[in-house]
Amino acid sequence: xxxxxxxxxxxxxxxxxxxxxxxxxxxxxxxxxxxxxxxxxxxxxxxxxxxxxxxxxxxxxxxxxxxxxxxxxxxxxxxxxxxxxxxxxxxxxxxxxxxxxxxxxxxxxxxxxxxxxxxxxxxxxxxxxxxxxxxxxxxxxxxxxxxxxxxxxxxxxxxxxxxxxxxxxxxxxxxxxxxxxxxxxxxxxxxxxxxxxxxxxxxxxxxxxxxxxxxxxxxxxxxxxxxxxxxxxxxxxxxxxxxxxxxxxxxxxxxxxxxxxxxxxxxxxxxxxxxxxxxxxxxxxxxxxxxxxxxxxxxxxxxxxxxxxxxxxxxxxxxxxxxxxxxxxxxxxxxxxxxxxxxxxxxxxxxxxxxxxxxxxxxxxxxxxxxxxxxxxxxxxxxxxxxxxxxxxxxxxxxxxxxxxxxxxxxxxxxxxxxxxxxxxxxxxxx
Amino acid sequence: xxxxxxxxxxxxxxxxxxxxxxxxxxxxxxxxxxxxxxxxxxxxxxxxxxxxxxxxxxxxxxxxxxxxxxxxxxxxxxxxxxxxxxxxxxxxxxxxxxxxxxxxxxxxxxxxxxxxxxxxxxxxxxxxxxxxxxxxxxxxxxxxxxxxxxxxxxxxxxxxxxxxxxxxxxxxxxxxxxxxxxxxxxxxxxxxxxxxxxxxxxxxxxxxxxxxxxxxxxxxxxxxxxxxxxxxxxxxxxxxxxxxxxxxxxxxxxxxxxxxxxxxxxxxxxxxxxxxxxxxxxxxxxxxxxxxxxxxxxxxxxxxxxxxxxxxxxxxxxxxxxxxxxxxxxxxxxxxxxxxxxxxxxxxxxxxxxxxxxxxxxxxxxxxxxxxxxxxxxxxxxxxxxxxxxxxxxxxxxxxxxxxxxxxxxxxxxxxxxxxxxxxxxxxxxx
Numbered sequence: 001x002x003x004x005x006x007x008x009x010x011x012x013x014x015x016x017x018x019x020x021x022x023x024x025x026x027x028x029x030x031x032x033x034x035x036x037x038x039x040x041x042x043x044x045x046x047x048x049x050x051x052x053x054x055x056x057x058x059x060x061x062x063x064x065x066x067x068x069x070x071x072x073x074x075x076x077x078x079x080x081x082x083x084x085x086x087x088x089x090x091x092x093x094x095x096x097x098x099x100x101x102x103x104x105x106x107x108x109x110x111x112x113x114x115x116x117x118x119x120x121x122x123x124x125x126x127x128x129x130x131x132x133x134x135x136x137x138x139x140x141x142x143x144x145x146x147x148x149x150x151x152x153x154x155x156x157x158x159x160x161x162x163x164x165x166x167x168x169x170x171x172x173x174x175x176x177x178x179x180x181x182x183x184x185x186x187x188x189x190x191x192x193x194x195x196x197x198x199x200x201x202x203x204x205x206x207x208x209x210x211x212x213x214x215x216x217x218x219x220x221x222x223x224x225x226x227x228x229x230x231x232x233x234x235x236x237x238x239x240x241x242x243x244x245x246x247x248x249x250x251x252x253x254x255x256x257x258x259x260x261x262x263x264x265x266x267x268x269x270x271x272x273x274x275x276x277x278x279x280x281x282x283x284x285x286x287x288x289x290x291x292x293x294x295x296x297x298x299x300x301x302x303x304x305x306x307x308x309x310x311x312x313x314x315x316x317x318x319x320x321x322x323x324x325x326x327x328x329x330x331x332x333x334x335x336x337x338x339x340x341x342x343x344x345x346x347x348x349x350x351x352x353x354x355x356x357x358x359x360x361x362x363x364x365x366x367x368x369x370x371x372x373x374x375x376x377x378x379x380x381x382x383x384x385x386x387x388x389x390x391x392x393x394x395x396x397x398x399x400x401x402x403x404x405x406x407x408x409x410x411x412x413x414x415x416x417x418x419x420x421x422x423x424x425x426x427x428x429x430x431x
Numbered sequence: 432x433x434x435x436x437x438x439x440x441x442x443x444x445x446x447x448x449x450x451x452x453x454x455x456x457x458x459x460x461x462x463x464x465x466x467x468x469x470x471x472x473x474x475x476x477x478x479x480x481x482x483x484x485x486x487x488x489x490x491x492x493x494x495x496x497x498x499x500x501x502x503x504x505x506x507x508x509x510x511x512x513x514x515x516x517x518x519x520x521x522x523x524x525x526x527x528x529x530x531x532x533x534x535x536x537x538x539x540x541x542x543x544x545x546x547x548x549x550x551x552x553x554x555x556x557x558x559x560x561x562x563x564x565x566x567x568x569x570x571x572x573x574x575x576x577x578x579x580x581x582x583x584x585x586x587x588x589x590x591x592x593x594x595x596x597x598x599x600x601x602x603x604x605x606x607x608x609x610x611x612x613x614x615x616x617x618x619x620x621x622x623x624x625x626x627x628x629x630x631x632x633x634x635x636x637x638x639x640x641x642x643x644x645x646x647x648x649x650x651x652x653x654x655x656x657x658x659x660x661x662x663x664x665x666x667x668x669x670x671x672x673x674x675x676x677x678x679x680x681x682x683x684x685x686x687x688x689x690x691x692x693x694x695x696x697x698x699x700x701x702x703x704x705x706x707x708x709x710x711x712x713x714x715x716x717x718x719x720x721x722x723x724x725x726x727x728x729x730x731x732x733x734x735x736x737x738x739x740x741x742x743x744x745x746x747x748x749x750x751x752x753x754x755x756x757x758x759x760x761x762x763x764x765x766x767x768x769x770x771x772x773x774x775x776x777x778x779x780x781x782x783x784x785x786x787x788x789x790x791x792x793x794x795x796x797x798x799x800x801x802x803x804x805x806x807x808x809x810x811x812x813x814x815x816x817x818x819x820x821x822x823x824x825x826x827x828x829x830x831x832x833x834x835x836x837x838x839x840x841x842x843x844x845x846x847x848x849x850x851x852x853x854x855x856x857x858x859x860x861x862x
Binding site: 006013014015016017018019020021023024025026027028029030031037038039040041042043044049216218281284286288289290291292293294295297298299301302303304307308309310311312313314315317318321322351352353364365366367399400403 | 437444445446447448449450451452454455456457458459460461462468469470471472473474475480647649712715717719720721722723724725726728729730732733734735738739740741742743744745746748749752753782783784795796797798830831834
């Protein structure tokens with residue numbers, strides 16, 4: 001497996017001013033292309049430090065982001081030229097592209113931006129259609145292939161996908177690596193491992209490709225992703241798409257309703273798609289999640305044909321006024337209770353004119369807990385034309401984590417209701 | 432200024448499975464303590480790679496996170512012992528603490544967890560009250576002081592604050608570094624720079640401490656933080672708290688209403704505090720932001736005495752039904768229009784029984800734009816007992832960025848209204 005280093009450049013990465021999300025993005029892309037990332041390094045905007053970082057490690061690929069801007073502390077091109085032993089030369093096509101980008105904003109190109117067209121002689125220029133900084137790729141004397149991209153995540157991602165990855169596939173003759181992502185809510189990582197690892201272990205005997213399948217877990221409370229990747233085993237054998245798909249049935253049998261989907265699509269995308277297919281509209285009634293469930297649904301483009309809207313019923317007067325929760329339920333059982341959750345869900349259906357509604361009421365903390373209802377107690381209800389289901393869950397964590405977890409659990413309960421009605425099922429869906 | 436390296440250990444950081452938030456946290460802490468971070472490195476769970484990463488750089492401090500768990504790929508203690516040239520020895524106090532932690536969960540300690548008490552001989556043990564992995568600090572032969580902490584962010588942060596920072600202050604005799612954070616919404620980074628840099632330049636002549644003040648920007652659309660830090664100048668002179676405070680008045684004069692606060696407290700915390708002081712309740716009516724404004728407010732503990740609730744009026748039927756927006760306004764001006772924004776805000780005040788309401792209706796995209804109302808067009812209204820103000824803003828970016836920006840702009844308009852009524856002002860507020 002070819003090796004890679006990820007080099008991110010910029011004082012802001014070291015001073016804590018910016019969380020280095022480029023590293024995780026590029027790490028994931030490398031893995032999916034078939035590179036083993038052996039090291040990730042962040043250095044300051046200093047030429048000797050960049051030269052050393054590019055040159056002092058024996059890897060097949062060095063992906064670089066940052067330091068391609070117009071200011072005096074943007075030094076990546078100069079440093080890579082030094083490492084490659086070539087001069088910087090102005091690239092006329094890049095200079096014209098930068099001028100054209102300024103022209104499209106109706107502004108003249110400042111002189112300092114010309115510098116962004118000064119690239120290592122003989123490099124392969126990587127066009128940047130969404131920013132002024134072109135990228136470039138070059139080979140270093142020791143054989144490392146270096147690809148330099150802007151630090152702005154949006155520009156870097158586009159350049160990585162459209163310019164760098166095709167070059168890497170050709171240069172390193174990278175095969176496709178079949179993969180399969182199983183999405184789960186309702187079991188922790190170790191509870192998932194107990195179920196799936198025996199299934200995988202038994203399968204490894206079936207072929208050299210299956211023997212080499214790599215399994216990893218990506219956990220973000222309350223969700224676990226289980227990812228199978230067909231790495232190359234003995235003699236280069238690799239599991240096929242079909243072989244990976246053969247895990248669907250046994251995983252589903254073992255993981256039951258905690259497995260809600262296969263592929264990259266998030267739960268909210270699947271909920272909206274299932275409602276859309278069934279011709280159902282959806283509404284939310286949120287107390288402790290404070291609008292997070294609605295926000296999660298409306299983050300999906302095109303949600304408006306399914307999602308009617310929501311009520312954030314934080315004050316009890318909103319629960320009674322808009323949602324029609326009874327004063328008796330509030331007084332007799334408290335705002336965090338099964339009757340109130342049910343009345344909120346039914347009230348949301350009615351007030352928002354939706355077919356299906358989910359309600360969340362709970363104690364996010366840090367205050368408000370009691371011995372009977374400690375912080376993290378959350379009541380959920382899902383109402384539709386047929387029935388109204390309720391579930392109480394005890395969640396763990398600080399306020400932010402309880403709100404986050406409750407929001408996702410609410411969507412999972414909607415999903416479970418759609419499954420129970422035969423309107424949704426585990427399916428492969430990306431994007 | 433002493434130098435530092437941040438070393439984060441774990442395959443998951445290189446494979447893209449985990450975003451390395453520890454790096455930004457430790458970078459920020461180092462800067463605020465007075466270390467210059469010269470390099471950040473992430474390596475795999477391999478002993479030779481960890482040994483090389485700890486040992487091959489000449490820095491005063493190496494902060495390490497990760498690799499202190501109980502499994503066979505947790506190798507940090509062994510690697511640092513090798514780098515320090517000492518054996519691993521079992522620390523009886525740590526072993527007892529780990530056993531006590533399992534006992535508190537009502538579980539016996541698995542045998543593999545004993546390994547977490549095997550630490551480099553002679554090291555300074557750093558207790559971990561919230562997890563099983565103790566940390567440790569040690570000096571390497573070349574003089575680097577190494578402090579190793581768990582990779583779990585919650586455990587790392589607590590250990591850094593309570594164990595590592597006090598040791599660093601003593602060992603490196605670190606002085607306090609006065610700092611001042613100015614919070615802005617409504618001007619870009621370069622527009623802010625144009626105003627503040629001449630003020631700072633003029634002030635630099637006043638004292639050697641002011642001459643050495645370090646200014647940096649932390650920008651996250653639509654917000655810019657302007658951070659002044661009293662670094663040591665000639666002869667160790669450092670600006671005082673009072674000298675930094677002397678920028679308040681000229682910055683406020685130059686930046687006007689875009690400057691909303693000083694200190695760490697977020698805008699939503701300040702909005703809620705100002706409403707609380709004034710005895711006002713607050714409500715939201717959201718269309719394109721889909722609940723994000725309500726979620727932002729309710730993320731603040733104790734929001735319930737101010738925030739009554741919100742309506743996510745995604746479908747027009749919800750705008751008319753719950754908020755009382757007129758069919759005429761919708762038909763005549765469209766859902767994204769000044770009249771609809773105003774009616775949403777006034778309707779939210781009425782329906783939710785609140786003193787103050789903010790409404791947001793806009794086109795988040797990617798679909799739905801027209802030549803007259805392109806994607807990113809957002810109408811805002813703020814209603815209170817006296818008046819209803821409106822503002823249209825053209826935002827830029829993809830759906831997620833437009834929704835995010837609109838949510839923060841909405842809160843800023845509430846803030847501006849509170850300022851106009853004399854109920855809020857720029858003040859220093861942390862946490």
